[in-house]
Amino acid sequence: MKQTEDYSHRFRLAYGMASLAVGALTIGWGLVFAYMQAWSLAAMDAAVVMTAIASFALARGNQLSAALMFSQIAFFVIVVVFCLLFDVPNDAAPRVCHLFLLVLTLLGYINYRREQSVAQLVIIALCLAAFVVFASTEAALPFAQPIADEYRLVGAWVNTIIAVVMLCGGVYVMQLEFARNLDQAREIRIALANREFELFYQPQVDETGRLMGAEALLRWKKADGSYAPPIDFIPLAEQAGLMPAIGGWVVLEACKTLALWQQEEGARDLVLSINVSVDQFMKPDFVASVLSRIEALKVDPARLKLELTESLMATDIDTIVEKMRALRAAGLTISLDDFGTGYSSLSYLRQLPIHEIKIDRSFVQEAPENLRNRFLLKSIFDIARMLDLSVVAEGIETKEQFVFLQSFGCTEFQGYYFGRPMPLADFQKHWAQDSAPPLAETA
Missing domain, CATH: 3.20.20.450 (EAL domain)
Incomplete structure (x- = not known):
């Protein structure tokens, strides 16, 4: 149906724009870390930017499923590494990067509704398990290099706001999909009644x-x-x-x-x-x-x-x-x-x-x-x-x-x-x- 094609096009466009937005926001932090000469942090941000660009390119090339799976896996690895190496909680500032695991979980669920697969369920389970671990413990690697508290205090607010906004965006996309399905189901009922x-x-x-x-x-x-x-x-x-x-x-x-x-x-x-x-x-x-x-x-x-x-x-x-x-x-x-x-x-x-x-x-x-x-x-x-x-x-x-x-x-x-x-x-x-x-x- 033309409605389905239009929806798919809008969904690809929205996902591509979200990927670019993530990349643009990350560039800002990357410049801050480069100014601090914290090159390992700048490298992590560069990985995020590259993942966002690659996801945008796949989505624009009508390979939405590949873009979703790639971005979920890549961002999962990046978030886990960042939490273990840099975002280590203390009395002054909490850990916040693990909140993005909830965003990945929601993204995975949306993709699973589009195209069910065991691989997608595994990614969702890994994201939830990692979120529970990072939310409940102070897990970190022995050679972790925590970010300075003055930056982490600002980052806690900024990253939390970004994560919440992304979660709201994901919920909005789901609501649109549910509404679309309900409308089309209603049309099918009417079509059956009207022969x-x-x-x-x-x-x-x-x-x-x-x-x-x-x-x-x-x-x-x-x-x-x-x-x-x-x-x-x-x-x-x-x-x-x-x-x-x-x-x-x-x-x-x-x-x-x-x-x-x-x-x-x-x-x-x-x-x-x-x-x-x-x-x-x-x-x-x-x-x-x-x-x-x-x-x-x-x-x-x-x-x-x-x-x-x-x-x-x-x-x-x-x-x-x-x-x-x-x-x-x-x-x-x-x-x-x-x-x-x-x-x-x-x-x-x-x-x-x-x-x-x-x-x-x-x-x-x-x-x-x-x-x-x-x-x-x-x-x-x-x-x-x-x-x-x-x-x-x-x-x-x-x-x-x-x-x-x-x-x-x-x-x-x-x-x-x-x-x-x-x-x-x-x-x-x-x-x-x-x-x-x-x-x-x-x-």
Whole structure:
């Protein structure tokens, strides 16, 4: 969404300006220490300035995550060294540089909300642990060179004010982010109520190119007539807990489409795939709600395929298996989506009552030129044959990729080579296309 892009741009700009501000303030102290001929202190300030400039350059180069991680690590080391060597508390002046560890902790939390990683959690934990140590003890190195008290008394006030201002700035940034997320979550709720969502259909074909069905992909039709792709709103919908409601709407619309296809000679045998989120699948009434919609619209359950992501495996496996068995017993097809990128293992695959696995597009697009990926693909097909599972290859964009996957024995395909996601009216044009050349050549 344009709002997301604008926010990211503003966030990069704000972070870059903050980095320059830190550098400018540090230059002032560096000049003071140079005047005092305290060269070790001046060197520390020079390190801060260099870190600030490097962070600004990374942020300006659209490498915000790298800038945040680099600045956190560098400033953490600088603060710890400064506290141990120079900012040693005494009766005249307290230690204050450790306050900047709280700023780094807040910065780390903001970054973790943007892009979750174990490395970021480790940095946050280190900053908090170091803050507790420096706030509770007079820890210092045996060869420490404490700054003269007359400068430390002034520095205590200046650095405390700067740290508090930076903390307030971080809290303000977080408040803006929370407000933005709340506004967008509200927009999604309104869109659902106003029926602004729409299903697009991407063709799925067999090894001859004959149309077998489609995957239903969610789009949000905005007021200006443009369509927002799922990546622009699904993550926010997940955070806001709206996926069960959106997913329920998708199931209903998919069943309506299948009911329509059952009345058409050329579409009666088509299978429709829909994506199911973890939150939606784990709802206690998920199985009952799906089956009730199928029964109400008199849809053949064998024509509805549920695509579940591998992240589902991180939850209650016994409950998952029980629900899958109930759905399979009712006649639905169950597919494991994005295979090879998540939590799947042979032990899980043996337990899960699934019909097929769907290879992630990253394997497909890199395989023809990447020997390692070719070996991985061969292993996936060997596993599928061993477990009697079908394999769907998505992300097919060229004839070379299509032929390459055929050589592995793949029998189901999806990608731009056969057709982009399209509204239902446009998808109907594919119903009469029964052979590979026409469908492939029109992509």
